Amino acid sequence: MRYADCPTTEVEVEMDAPVERVWALVTDIDLPARFSSEFQGARWLDDGPALGARFVGRNQHPAAGTWETTCVVTRCELHRSFEWAVGDPEHPSARWRFDLEPQAGGGTRLRQWMQMGPGPSGLTPAIEAMPDKEERIVARRLEEHRANMGATLTGIKELAESEP
Numbered sequence: 737m738r739y740a741d742c743p744t745t746e747v748e749v750e751m752d753a754p755v756e757r758v759w760a761l762v763t764d765i766d767l768p769a770r771f772s773s774e775f776q777g778a779r780w781l782d783d784g785p786a787l788g789a790r791f792v793g794r795n796q797h798p799a800a801g802t803w804e805t806t807c808v809v810t811r812c813e814l815h816r817s818f819e820w821a822v823g824d825p826e827h828p829s830a831r832w833r834f835d836l837e838p839q840a841g842g843g844t845r846l847r848q849w850m851q852m853g854p855g856p857s858g859l860t861p862a863i864e865a866m867p868d869k870e871e872r873i874v875a876r877r878l879e880e881h882r883a884n885m886g887a888t889l890t891g892i893k894e895l896a897e898s899e900p
Contacts, residue, residue: 737874739863742854745878747885748847753896755815755836758844761892762834763818765791771891772884776802787812791820800858805829822857829857846892848885852877 737743751758761767763785765778776794784791789809796802810831811819817835821828830852837845852859852874859877863870 737871737878739853739857739859739870739874742851743874743878744849744851745882745885746847746849747882747889748845749889749893750839750843750845751893751896752841752843753893753899754842755838755844757899758836758846758892758896759815759818761895762836762846763812765793767892768884768888771887773887774880774884778807781806785809785812785818793822797858803858807832823855827855829853829855844896846889848889850881850885 765780765784768775769777774795774797776796778791778793780789780791782789782791787809789812791807791809792804793807794802794804805822807820807822808825809819810821810825811817811833815836815838817833819831819833822830822832830850833849835847835849837847839845859873862873866873
């Protein structure tokens with residue numbers, strides 16, 4: 737698995753909550769900071785959520801320090817899909833997406849997906865310094881993302897199911 741291959745990961749959960757409630761939670765760009773060990777929060781630069789709207793996200797990682805990225809909403813399909821590109825939308829360092837699928841009985845299946853690359857990211861210097869360890873670096877980073885995504889979806893599920 738190489739960074740240039742734009743590897744992806746995803747996590748999904750089913751919840752007993754209507755898609756409208758789940759949509760309101762996943763489009764709150766600051767909400768995942770409550771559950772993620774890395775994501776520290778975000779703020780809109782434009783009116784969002786909307787296609788083309790920009791926001792700044794703040795992150796922290798023990799190996800990389802603290803940083804901010806500007807993101808652009810690249811998909812905003814009401815009650816269905818919310819996606820953003822990190823950096824240049826045509827050549828992002830990553831893409832993140834929430835997909836919502838209504839379930840029989842009024843529940844929702846929520847999937848969070850992410851893709852590394854194709855643009856350079858914080859991993860680029862590590863891969864350039866240790867090209868022989870690229871596969872291990874990429875795999876470890878995907879596992880970190882998967883763990884935070886799982887925590888985020890669990891948190892969203894708890895919030896969605898607890899609201900009246």
